[in-house]
Amino acid sequence: MNKIWIITKRELKSFFDSLMAYVMIVLFLGFSGFFTWLFGNDVFMVNQASLQSFFGIAFWSLFFFIPAVTMGLLADERKSGTIELLVTKPVSDWQIVAGKFFAAFLLICITLALTLPYYFSVAGIGKIDHGAVWMGYIGLLFMSACYISIGMFASSITGNQIVAFLISLFIGIFFQLVFQMLSGTSLGWFGAFMNYLSIGNHFESMARGVGDSKDIIYFLSIIILGLTGTELALSKRNLFN
Amino acid sequence: MEVSVESVSKSYGFQKAVDNISFKVNTGEIVGFLGPNGAGKTTTMKIITCFMAPDEGNVTVGGISVLKDPEEVKRHIGYVPESNPLYKDMAIIDYLAFTAEIQGVPRAQIRERILEMVNVCGLKSEKHKKIGELSKGYQQRVGLAQALIHNPEVLILDEPTSGLDPNQIVEIRELIKKIGREKTVIMCSHILAEVEATCDRIVIISGGKLVADSTSTSLRKQAQNKEILKVTIEDGDRNVVFNKLKTLDTVELVDFLPEHTQAFEVLSKAGSGSRRAIFRLCVENSWTLTEMTPIERKLEEVFRDLTTVN
Numbered sequence: 001m002n003k004i005w006i007i008t009k010r011e012l013k014s015f016f017d018s019l020m021a022y023v024m025i026v027l028f029l030g031f032s033g034f035f036t037w038l039f040g041n042d043v044f045m046v047n048q049a050s051l052q053s054f055f056g057i058a059f060w061s062l063f064f065f066i067p068a069v070t071m072g073l074l075a076d077e078r079k080s081g082t083i084e085l086l087v088t089k090p091v092s093d094w095q096i097v098a099g100k101f102f103a104a105f106l107l108i109c110i111t112l113a114l115t116l117p118y119y120f121s122v123a124g125i126g127k128i129d130h131g132a133v134w135m136g137y138i139g140l141l142f143m144s145a146c147y148i149s150i151g152m153f154a155s156s157i158t159g160n161q162i163v164a165f166l167i168s169l170f171i172g173i174f175f176q177l178v179f180q181m182l183s184g185t186s187l188g189w190f191g192a193f194m195n196y197l198s199i200g201n202h203f204e205s206m207a208r209g210v211g212d213s214k215d216i217i218y219f220l221s222i223i224i225l226g227l228t229g230t231e232l233a234l235s236k237r238n239l240f241n
Numbered sequence: 242m243e244v245s246v247e248s249v250s251k252s253y254g255f256q257k258a259v260d261n262i263s264f265k266v267n268t269g270e271i272v273g274f275l276g277p278n279g280a281g282k283t284t285t286m287k288i289i290t291c292f293m294a295p296d297e298g299n300v301t302v303g304g305i306s307v308l309k310d311p312e313e314v315k316r317h318i319g320y321v322p323e324s325n326p327l328y329k330d331m332a333i334i335d336y337l338a339f340t341a342e343i344q345g346v347p348r349a350q351i352r353e354r355i356l357e358m359v360n361v362c363g364l365k366s367e368k369h370k371k372i373g374e375l376s377k378g379y380q381q382r383v384g385l386a387q388a389l390i391h392n393p394e395v396l397i398l399d400e401p402t403s404g405l406d407p408n409q410i411v412e413i414r415e416l417i418k419k420i421g422r423e424k425t426v427i428m429c430s431h432i433l434a435e436v437e438a439t440c441d442r443i444v445i446i447s448g449g450k451l452v453a454d455s456t457s458t459s460l461r462k463q464a465q466n467k468e469i470l471k472v473t474i475e476d477g478d479r480n481v482v483f484n485k486l487k488t489l490d491t492v493e494l495v496d497f498l499p500e501h502t503q504a505f506e507v508l509s510k511a512g513s514g515s516r517r518a519i520f521r522l523c524v525e526n527s528w529t530l531t532e533m534t535p536i537e538r539k540l541e542e543v544f545r546d547l548t549t550v551n
Contacts, residue, residue: 006343088322090344
């Protein structure tokens with residue numbers, strides 16, 4: 001556990017040292033703030049004390065931002081060769097994968113924590129469903145964890161960050177959009193299955209405050225699948241060099 | 242701590258990079274690992290450091306197998322990979338602190354170890370810079386510092402002096418020698434002079450196979466099996482001298498040397514010397530023998546012999 005934390009600490013520090021973290025936070029806050037408060041389907045237009053509009057925006061902006069955060073995690077180490085040094089330290093591949101995963105996850109946590117003032121402001125305007133807001137945040141965290149694990153897998157199979165970014169967007173778009181569309185156009189068990197695979201459904205049921213164990217199992221399986229894939233790709237050292 | 246490589250093989254696809262290599266490195270020994278490009282040096286290093294698993298065979302470090310307990314093995318090894326990859330955007334001190342932590346150096350000793358490494362590797366004046374801002378020589382020192390931070394018993398260096406200027410090369414060599422007094426050091430290189438200057442023993446591989454494993458002096462002796470002499474004989478016609486030299490029983494080959502009209506290079510047959518015979522020849526013909534020096538065969542030639550035969 002200690003080793004994982006050492007790696008997490010270093011990655012997190014390098015996010016902030018390379019300005020990556022600041023760019024991410026500023027862009028995300030600007031983007032979500034603009035659509036939550038100023039434009040389109042915003043809080044004032046909906047005229048309800050709810051954060052549904054923010055969650056809708058965050059759902060999409062995280063989908064694009066997370067691959068940018070994760071693309072360098074392993075691809076860059078592979079390219080610069082530092083992976084060789086890291087792997088030959090007394091840590092297991094799992095510890096490396098977990099350490100990097102938590103670093104990206106903590107960065108998202110920090111970013112989302114900075115949107116808490118939205119919640120307090122809206123709560124000040126009217127009566128808000130506190131449970132739904134917290135569930136919405138938890139849903140966003142689960143969703144982010146899924147995309148981080150997918151992004152890390154993409155980053156682990158190539159030495160090129162741009163390729164990693166595109167691969168993770170490509171895999172992500174299925175969960176974000178394609179499965180939903182397929183479920184809309186097909187019937188029977190296939191439609192139901194596609195419906196189950198779509199990340200949006202699970203997120204929405206959480207954001208509405210009615211999430212249950214089925215959603216948690218869904219999120220956890222994607223995370224575990226992504227991280228297992230990452231670990232496998234990492235352990236095949238010279239597969240994609 | 243001993244490192245023992247036991248009939249290790251490793252292939253990349255159809256290409257066999259390392260083919261049934263075995264050797265042993267004892268505690269306190271500096272071993273040079275030599276071979277032409279693509280001979281499998283780096284692959285062997287990667288297997289010893291647990292970066293890759295061998296297809297066949299086993300490596301033990303201090304009796305611990307890399308297949309059974311790689312994490313324990315890695316704890317005892319300091320490694321500077323080829324081309325010395327480092328996190329370029331980290332400050333030296335931060336990077337050393339990170340390595341110390343991950344190597345499990347007790348928290349109370351980390352500060353002290355970092356300062357010691359900074360002193361030993363001569364990084365004092367640069368210690369607050371980012372690694373990416375350093376010159377290549379200083380980066381190489383950071384590479385060494387990170388490998389030594391947990392005071393490992395085994396040090397593995399893959400081309401540690403590539404890209405350094407001559408002064409730095411001498412400094413790094415001295416450093417390696419100093420370290421090698423107590424530790425087991427395996428040093429990869431294709432520069433013979435370097436290996437000769439620093440190592441106690443030389444292991445040469447070629448095409449994935451082990452071709453030699455001995456000290457540099459005995460390797461040179463092996464080459465000197467055939468004596469080569471530089472001889473200058475005056476007061477005689479050079480062609481006559483040439484022909485007479487050729488007729489000696491022990492002589493295999495005679496050649497003119499460009500630097501002097503009366504100078505010859507004489508190669509003796511294996512296992513025999515021609516010095517006495519040449520001297521007697523001169524006396525018989527009343528020529529004056531003004532020079533007779535054995536020519537040392539360079540290690541380079543031995544290396545070439547060993548690595549091109551296969």
